[in-house]
Amino acid sequence: MHDELIIGIDLGGTNIKGALVDSGGHIISKQKAATLANTGPRAVAERISRIIGDLESQAAAAGKKVAGIGVGIPGQADQTRGTVFFAPNLHWRDVPLVEYLRSRTILPVYLENDANAAALGEQWLGAGRGSVNMVMITIGTGIGGGLILNGSLYSGTNGSAGEVGHMVIDPDGPLCSCGQRGCLETLTSATAMVRMAKEAIDQGKKTILAREENLEARDIVMAAQAEDKVALLIIDVAARYLGMGLGNVINLFNPDTIVIGGGVSKAGDILFEPLRREAVKRSLEAPARVVKIVPAELGNDAGCIGAAKLVLLTAD
């Protein structure tokens, strides 16, 4: 395995990312294509196959073999059947993805939830290096979670463990897509932060955010770093809700490390200082003493690197 290469694929709602990596996780080459989920599962699989084909050719040109392909998917994977059980963002149910890819490659293919893949990546080479009990929380449109427990990926009974975004934080909070009220992701996701910004703008609050046409969470992060008061308040509110969620996570999992990923995690101390304070306040003394709360380090590469790690883990 040591002189073989691996292909890691990160299938997202918007883009398909692929990386050719070596057995140490170093990226040798990257590829990207639009997902275009509305074209249907077979067409999406065809675009994934093209990326795999390109990366296989590059490995061959370098005189190297490819050991296998790991694929992170935005939903639940059934590893034994090689199917995507449910991926709401893609509108997929029971899609035989491995069979579709099989028509174009003979390499072994391993599927995993994308948040789990990102957690594997961060534990392997990112902010969770050396961690034995790690919770990764990715803040994006929604909030995803991945768990490394006793040193191994923990995905639960049918691959759906780690849904930190659907912890109920405020039973009287905003309605969530899952049908409950006040889930963590209704209070502190990128979507929630943009909603808070729009409310402030509608209320006539003075903020540089009012200039943005298509407001995104990263605009709020940048405005906060430029000391815009509305943006600072939004980051602070999000940090406090997230801290309440982390309190539960700390009391339940007693992790050594919590890794926060997603664009918002680049906010630095503006986010992490109130977040750490609130998380400690919201958790018991013993588990609070041992936990580090840190930003992710691998950014958009975490998914591909973690997907590649899957191949190493399974082949070990």
Place this chain on the structure above:
Amino acid sequence: MHDELIIGIDLGGTNIKGALVDSGGHIISKQKAATLANTGPRAVAERISRIIGDLESQAAAAGKKVAGIGVGIPGQADQTRGTVFFAPNLHWRDVPLVEYLRSRTILPVYLENDANAAALGEQWLGAGRGSVNMVMITIGTGIGGGLILNGSLYSGTNGSAGEVGHMVIDPDGPLCSCGQRGCLETLTSATAMVRMAKEAIDQGKKTILAREENLEARDIVMAAQAEDKVALLIIDVAARYLGMGLGNVINLFNPDTIVIGGGVSKAGDILFEPLRREAVKRSLEAPARVVKIVPAELGNDAGCIGAAKLVLLTAD
């Protein structure tokens, strides 16, 4: 190991229970003594030693060896140092329990949190037989939790994982001993149910509970089974709060089984029917589909049996 016996000790705030069990977990003999925590750790250790001595003698009389001693403690254990790090009910901090026991026995001694020991017991021989991912929740004065994940006990980074009692369910709820508001154990523990009953009695509500002098949770369970309306309402409210907590547990751990222990778990369908309904309503479709929510089966023996199992696990 197969023809050796094991001693399991369950050290509680009120009683010390000991059992001599065979390698299949069958109880051969039981012993019990008052804990009398106010006499201090050395005196408590002496009472544990006396139980161990009695059980060792019984094993010897039967011509059998004892392989080791497992001890469940009401707090956090430091297994490598053989100390009780913190046990609030006993007012113990950094007590070298194994050293104290060592003066009276040469057998190996293994410490574990009591909720974890009970979870091991129920997974071995009780309601969690065959479970790979099990969460045990014990409802008593407080609410304890034990986790079996990927088939093994998961105790976290410093032994304090599984604190389900301190999940925040209602941020505006009653003040908890941990300093937060609306923790699960303030809403649905035996203590919380007795508090609700006393409030109803003070408000002049008609209930057979008004006759009880020292009201306990089991009186409420019995009154509910006799169709007392106040008692039925209390069980229903407790079931609904517990169901909210189970929703979070299901979304985070994706367990195949949740085992509910403690006296309240004997309430039967009066508790479990609303509990299951609420838990499913409060969790995502995929993890809700695979989880069973069942009452514990080993009752007061779970702690001793699970503590004995510790010896088998460590010696394996």
